[in-house]
Amino acid sequence: MEFGTKLIHGGISQDQTTGAVSVPIYQTSTFAQSTLGGSPAYEYSRTGNPTRLAVEKLIAELENGAAGYAFASGSAAIHTVFSLFSAGDHIVVGNDVYGGTFRLLNTVLKRQGLNFTAVDTRDLTTVASAITPKTKAIYLETPTNPLMHISDISALAKLAQQQNLLTIVDNTFASPYVQRPLDLGADIVLHSASKYLGGHSDLIAGLVVTKTEELGEKIGYLQNAIGGILAPQDSWLLQRGMKTLAVRMAAHQKNAQQIFEFLQQDSRISKIYYPGDPNGTDYQLAKRQMDGFGGMISFELTTDLSVKKFIESLKLITLAESLGSVESLIEVPAIMTHGSIPEKIRLANGISNRLIRLSVGIEQVTDLLGDLRTALNAAQNFY
Numbered sequence: 001m002e003f004g005t006k007l008i009h010g011g012i013s014q015d016q017t018t019g020a021v022s023v024p025i026y027q028t029s030t031f032a033q034s035t036l037g038g039s040p041a042y043e044y045s046r047t048g049n050p051t052r053l054a055v056e057k058l059i060a061e062l063e064n065g066a067a068g069y070a071f072a073s074g075s076a077a078i079h080t081v082f083s084l085f086s087a088g089d090h091i092v093v094g095n096d097v098y099g100g101t102f103r104l105l106n107t108v109l110k111r112q113g114l115n116f117t118a119v120d121t122r123d124l125t126t127v128a129s130a131i132t133p134k135t136k137a138i139y140l141e142t143p144t145n146p147l148m149h150i151s152d153i154s155a156l157a158k159l160a161q162q163q164n165l166l167t168i169v170d171n172t173f174a175s176p177y178v179q180r181p182l183d184l185g186a187d188i189v190l191h192s193a194s195k196y197l198g199g200h201s202d203l204i205a206g207l208v209v210t211k212t213e214e215l216g217e218k219i220g221y222l223q224n225a226i227g228g229i230l231a232p233q234d235s236w237l238l239q240r241g242m243k244t245l246a247v248r249m250a251a252h253q254k255n256a257q258q259i260f261e262f263l264q265q266d267s268r269i270s271k272i273y274y275p276g277d278p279n280g281t282d283y284q285l286a287k288r289q290m291d292g293f294g295g296m297i298s299f300e301l302t303t304d305l306s307v308k309k310f311i312e313s314l315k316l317i318t319l320a321e322s323l324g325s326v327e328s329l330i331e332v333p334a335i336m337t338h339g340s341i342p343e344k345i346r347l348a349n350g351i352s353n354r355l356i357r358l359s360v361g362i363e364q365v366t367d368l369l370g371d372l373r374t375a376l377n378a379a380q381n382f383y
């Protein structure tokens with residue numbers, strides 16, 4: 001089955017008992033058991049729920065993995081994956097990971113005895129030299145948020161295998177339409193499904209897929225033990241959103257490409273970060289590793305333009321955190337999504353106070369270009 005067909009017919013796409021073409025919302029906490037001491041398919045909804053199972057089977061198929069699990073948020077998914085490790089274990093992590101991940105690792109998991117070394121995962125030598133006898137995994141995002149750095153998943157997974165480490169990829173920015181890390185050798189792929197997978201800014205959810213059944217059983221055990229599960233109504237809404245992932249991603253990518261070309265020819269834009277920039281350092285790798293370049297663009301205005309005035313002059317493009325939705329969203333990472341990262345570390349990683357991140361929506365692109373043009377003019381005339 002092709003990817004776009006899997007989205008509609010993959011996993012459990014119909015109700016077995018009634019034939020309902022939309023999986024019903026099994027809004028129940030428990031399930032009647034027919035015999036004492038039997039092993040029923042469902043017993044309690046934290047452990048398993050048919051609506052959640054449908055979306056879990058679907059994401060496992062989309063990522064070409066053995067098992068999928070759905071969580072109440074991307075953060076809950078990440079926390080559950082890191083619960084594979086024990087006090088004293090060391091993990092090499094990307095130095096440009098999602099701000100909330102940075103916070104979870106540094107203010108929660110460190111206290112519980114895990115150790116981390118943050119490195120630029122684009123540099124294999126640096127990654128290799130960060131590995132210690134206590135290292136258990138390499139954890140990365142590609143493309144990164146918000147600088148769109150691309151790391152070579154195959155090369156990192158090969159290095160990890162040689163040292164008996166797990167490779168864990170946060171695939172939120174690409175979505176499985178654009179990139180499938182398990183095919184490239186990763187062991188675990190995870191998502192904030194609040195972004196492209198849900199796709200409509202109406203849901204918080206997280207997904208995890210493992211390459212092997214064995215790893216899947218471990219994540220399943222932790223999902224039930226920790227309990228950060230996705231509820232039936234949200235599981236249904238997530239699957240409903242995922243059905244259109246292919247058509248949405250094609251539109252996101254087409255619009256992003258045109259906005260990139262528009263920004264590139266405007267002298268008031270001093271920097272652009274976009275995986276599809278042919279002059280970008282990671283372009284060849286992005287072309288090889290991804291099916292398209294995604295819908296995210298970050299950029300900086302020249303210093304004679306007011307960032308505040310630019311953002312506040314936009315009428316269509318909405319100032320908001322989050323990304324991957326049908327409507328275009330814009331934000332300033334330094335004071336929004338990445339505000340929890342200490343300034344010194346943030347600046348050292350290249351996230352300046354003037355950096356703007358745009359999640360390109362699927363509106364008619366001419367309207368988006370018009371909005372950007374008007375706001376640029378307003379920001380220029382401001383001083």
Ligand SMILES: *Cc1c(COP(=O)(O)O)cnc(C)c1O
Nearest residue numbers: 073074075098170172192194205
């Ligand atoms: C949003 C996001 C997360 C966290 O997911 P939530 O659903 O908000 O908890 C993790 N990683 C990346 C890359 C994200 O963009």
